[in-house]
Each structure stands twice: as structure tokens, then as C-alpha cells.
Amino acid sequence: MPIIAVKTLERLILYRRQLLALFSEGKRFVFSHDLAAISGSTSAKVRRDLMEIGYSGSTVRGYEIKSLIRSLGDFIDASKPLSVILVGAGDLGKAIISYFLERREKLVIAAAFDPDAGKTDGLIRGCPCFHTDRMQSFIRENDIQVAILAVPAGEARAAAAALAEAGITGILNYAPVRLELPDTVYVENRDMCMALEKTAFYARASRERVTMREGFS
């Protein structure tokens, strides 16, 4: 039912990044197997993924990087540059703001919101930070669709509900909490504990594999 598979979208986003790097290195064309190699994919997958967005290359030169980047952008990005808001200007929130300042992408953090009086109505590294009271009206007035949620776990559900009520349709959630929201809101969970547990699991598996191999040699 979804127009495109999640995994395909992730790869498309990755391809675009790698293509931008290639382009800035002066490359103008790329073959599916090269793009695969630098993206950790396979040539067949690359070709299939690009087929998905209706892009065609040449059998002789491969894909023209510039136009492919444009096609990927047409597919991935919104027509207008997208504003997002940050909810929760704690340690993580501040790190996110400073991270986004460096990068000049299509995605910009329009404002941050935090109930803590010490931080409100000021600027965090150039990004305006308002009191949470003003969050919903800001979303409505500026037609914000996406929010990054970096509030304490105990606050996450309530904050997410407020976001959904104000019309947000996508939440990037850093709190280790499952948000239960109407399915009009897309939630992407970035749970650090989960990521670390997963990494630890495969680290262990990897080490055991190596140990086993040594046993054979």
C-alpha cells in the first residue's frame, strides 16, 4: 500500500548524499555498481531503486549524476524548503541545533520550544527558542509539518499529543517512548538504547564468528 518501500526510500536518500559527494569531486557519470559500492548496496538494487522513481541511465556512461540528483530531489523533497521545529532544548536539543547550523540543507529548524524559563524567549546559537505555550500557535501560523522531539521520556507522550493536535504530520522522536498517535502522524523513533543494544548484540555475534573462523583455520 505505501507508494514506496521504507528501505528503498532510505537507500534513495543515501544515494543522493553519495552522488553529491561524487559531484563535488568532479565526477559527472556513475555506474550502478560504483554507486552500490559507495552506498553499501548492490548494483541490481540500485537499478531497481532508480527504476522505482522512473529514472533512466545510459548503458554506456551509466547515470548522469547531476540529473539523477535532481530526480532524487524531486522525489524525496517537498516542493518548498521545509521548516521543522525542535521540541525540548536540553542537551540533545542543543546538540541538534548546532548540528543543523553547520549544514545548509533543504531542512531548517525554524524554532525551538522549551518550558524552562531560563532558556525561553532567547536564542540558542542563533535559533529562536520560545516558551512551549506558543508552540501550537507557531505550528498553525507557519504551517509546520515536522517536529523533532527531544523532551524527557515522561513528557514525550503529552508533547506529541500537543504536536498532533496542532497539525504536525511527522515526528522524529528521540525519547525512548512509543508514541501512540492517530495514524495521520508518521513517527520515526530514534531510540538510542535500542540502537546500542542492537550494536552490542551484533558486535558479540561478529566476535563469535571471528573466533569460530579462527577455530577452523
Added chain:
Amino acid sequence: MPIIAVKTLERLILYRRQLLALFSEGKRFVFSHDLAAISGSTSAKVRRDLMEIGYSGSTVRGYEIKSLIRSLGDFIDASKPLSVILVGAGDLGKAIISYFLERREKLVIAAAFDPDAGKTDGLIRGCPCFHTDRMQSFIRENDIQVAILAVPAGEARAAAAALAEAGITGILNYAPVRLELPDTVYVENRDMCMALEKTAFYARASRERVTMREGFS
């Protein structure tokens, strides 16, 4: 070929978290459909996932939470509590340290490493922070397997290579860079830009879906 599917592992980790919450609420038994509801899964998937780790419940009471948590732990966790190191004590790194201080999990950050003289040989919120020079010997002496990588993009490749050389088998990578490492090292990428682009994409899709539905009603 992998002993367990990635997605299954992710769900198992999630189940455990939800079960811990249920247990602390005083619940002692849970049915597959309840666990599914709070984990965003389905009852069939829950049952299959638990089958995967060889856990059995009762048809009458469901699963006994305490023993299920134990079984999940046996499967997911290492036998000893696992130490991880943090590489790069910048904004993100510091946020990660303070995050892990709050939580008392099986996973502990043993030390941080940063080449910046202003931070070295000191403590960051109680976590020892050493100069990068000492990183490899620390890994070897303490038999560290897992590292969290939060260095600037330009440094990521070199830092990852150093980690791999010292024997790290799992890297949780926050830099927006694809690491090319021998396949003895498991790499989990947590690319924030990718996450945000993905969220924005589905936010847009969701909004369009809603708009379309309104058109029908």
C-alpha cells in the same frame, strides 16, 4: 543465514522495554495481543518472535512477564555487563554521556576520548575523558567491543579505522558518513539527516493522504 532477523531483534528489544514497564506497574502476566498493542506490533508477530527465542507461554494466563524478561535478556544481552566507549566529546557526545548517566542499564560508558586539549584527562559529568592517544590501548586493556562514534564527519573514517584496528567489533555511528570497514565490524548508522528527510517524506505523504480522504467524504 543470520541467526536472527534484524527486525525481529529490534522487536525483541522493544518488547523487553515494554515488559519492564508493565512489570513495574505490577502486572505479572501479559497476552500476545496486549504486548503487541503497546509495542506497535501484532499478536501473531509477537508469538512468532518469542517462538524464535524458544519461549513458551500459557494458553490461559499468557506470558509470565518476569521470566519472559529474563529469557529476552539471556538472548539479547551479553553474559557480562558490557562496557562501551564514546569517541568524540563534542555537543552530541556530551549529550550522550548525560543521557546514559540517568539510566542504569546493562550498558555503561566506560570512558570518552577526544583530542581536544581543553577536555582531556578530565571528567565529563563523571565520565572519564582521555586523550585520543590512549584510545587503542584502553580498548585492548579493557577488552572493549563497542564504540559510539560522535566525531566530525571528516574524522569519522580515520577514527573508525583506529577502532577496528584495536579490536572493536561494533560501532554506533552518528557521523553522516558511510564507514568502510572489514565485515568483522558491525556498523549501525544513526544518521540524523537521513532520519529527518525520511520523516519529512512520510509527513508529506501522510498529509496528502488526509487531504485525499477529505476529498472523498
Added chain:
DNA sequence: TATTGGTTGTGATATTTTTCACAGCGCTAT
């Protein structure tokens, strides 16, 4: 004791995603 009701564990089936493999193409070199 027999019936009911609601659950698990799991074969069987359906769907999704990946991989295979090759026809067909356009450039190059002869």
C-alpha cells in the same frame, strides 16, 4: 462431567524484498 471461551504454537499461505540473469543497446575499435 461436558461445554464454553479465549489463548498459544505453528503449519500453511501471502506478501514484500532481494537477487539472478539476460536481451538489447550504444559506443569503440577494427
Added chain:
DNA sequence: ATAGCGCTGTGAAAAATATCACAACCAATA
């Protein structure tokens, strides 16, 4: 010309993952 090469686009097969659906189970109840 035309043969050869190495690539793309894609149908078809395979593999991975999710879903269905039901026998077997057991406590509660009549």
C-alpha cells in the same frame, strides 16, 4: 560496416518476512 564489450532495465525466481487460521489446551462454569 560490423563485431565486441560492458552496461542498463526488467521479467522471473528466490529468499525473507508477515499474516492467516486452526488444532490443542485448560480454567471456569454449568
